[in-house]
Amino acid sequence: MAAWFMFLTFPIMVIRVNTINNVIEWRWDNMLWIGIGSFFLSFVWRYLLKRRDEGSKKAEIGEIEKTPLIQRILKERKIFIPALSVISVFALVFPFVFSLYQTNIMITGLIYVMLGLGLNIVVGLAGLLDLGYVAFYAVGAYSYALLNYHFGIGFWAALPIGAGLGAFFGILLGFPVLRLRGDYLAIVTLGFGEIIRLILENWNAFSFGPSGIANIPRPSFFGIEFSVYNATIYLYYIMIGLILFTIFVVNRLQDSRIGRAWIALREDEVACQAMGIDKRATKLTAFALGATWAGMAGVIFAAKTTFINPASFTIWESIIILCIVVLGGMGSIIGVITGALVLILLPEYLRAFSEYRMLLFGGILVLMMVFRPGGIVPDVRRTYRFEGIEDNHRNNP
């Protein structure tokens, strides 16, 4: 194992071309460090893997209660409510305590929270692997930009229009992929995402191509235009409000007839249809409802950065949003929120490591998938519990 690593990193760590003297330096001592380091690391790695396997075996036997820490925290009302109030207070005073730069970062984080919650409906609840989610994001952003350019439509009017257009495109994407499953669905949605980006980039007459659209107005407060500083704070509070709205709606959708149909669709498509659930309608609803949030987030993104171009809507964005959902915990709202904030805010605050960002990102993904495949907050789904003959059903928090 150690020898393998030494061989692998040989070109990078050992050989170094000194261009000043035109001489190759052989740094053999680095090789020694790699060898020793990976030798020890492999022991640590194997120990951690063994602990993980033992942990899951014990849970199967029933020795330890395998509810993760987060779930236990959520169950304890005594911890949950104070924590929630602390977080709310923190969120409310945030712009006044921290600088404009931090507020901007937080707005970006919140936009990704909304995107994550939307994708959570498609991937987490309905189990449809959508790799082209960024297309709806782009639709939302460009709808605001173009409507503003051509018709002077303001932010507040564009918000529902963006959401509606997102839903429409969601249904549009849904139709061709109704019969596809798994990998094929992923590839087709990926293609759809790329199609949208390419159309935006090349149809200059419609979308102004790669040069993008600038001077998109920020949201105004009953007609009063703000300065940049105040507008950002205003946008921050708008985002908080919209996020609360999103959480509310997504939560209600999850605990409803539609939500159960989505979960059944994810579990077993054939059985789900045999039990009377219209597979097509359920899939289309999942796509549409998921895409509305992306459309809304797109409008906000356009308002925040006041300039959009197709380069912001690449596949990489889709993949980041998917990582947020998967890492945060597929299907759990708290998990997705945590995942979004971690994934977006951490790189901003770890700018010292910006050179190794991709390496860290990949490393964290691998570690998470090995040791905690359920995500940061695994599915804390409220299952319907029956607690008595009278109609008092209590949802498991």
Place this chain on the structure above:
Amino acid sequence: MDFGGLRALDSLDLEVFEGEIVALIGPNGAGKTTFFNCITGIHPPTKGDMLIMPPGKKQKRLNGLKPNHVTEHGLARTFQNIRLFPNMTVLENVMIGRHCRMSAGIAGAIFRGSSTVNEEKAVIRDSYLMLEKIGLTDFVNEFAMNLPYGAQRRLEIARAMATEPFLLLLDEPAAGMNPHETQELDDLILWLRENENISILLIEHDMKLVMSLSDRIFVVDYGKKIAQGTPEEILNNPAVIKAYLGEEMDA
């Protein structure tokens, strides 16, 4: 029913009258599950008609309907290899069965008006009642994948019954059960017929169960019907004995 060049079902005529328990038996590969799949809309038949006459309504042709529409019209089925929703609880599995008899939509989900709230309460209550009838109330909050095998089979029946069918299609309900469980299943099916006003069409290999339950039996081999009649007639039918039940070998 043709799959390309393979004729899986060839002129299989079968009727089930109200309140009957009919069994469809035959060797493996005879086309019994294909027959179920045709009726429930998974494979639309290439030729032939499927007609239902629900009690109190007029005749309806099932050809070409999607499986969820077939279920809405009152046919419910179980599967040969259990297809439950493993990560949902027993209660939720049965609640899915109630889906086609509910009407809440997106607006209902988001706004939760009084009709939606009442509907949700009714669903939970009705699902629990169904579990009581089937005898699974001990497991009500357990995940379906954690259930013992016999309970899983009964949960499939409970889920199918939750769709309020008038015809229940059971695909090998006793497969893998020991004699005690099979006897319980026998009692359950009879109870369902008496108290729920349904007819039952049953695919089964367990001859004891078939003989004790069925009012009529249809025997199918290589997609063709080779016999039909009461259990006594079938037991003594030479064609059936040759194809399926087994004849005595001359030593």
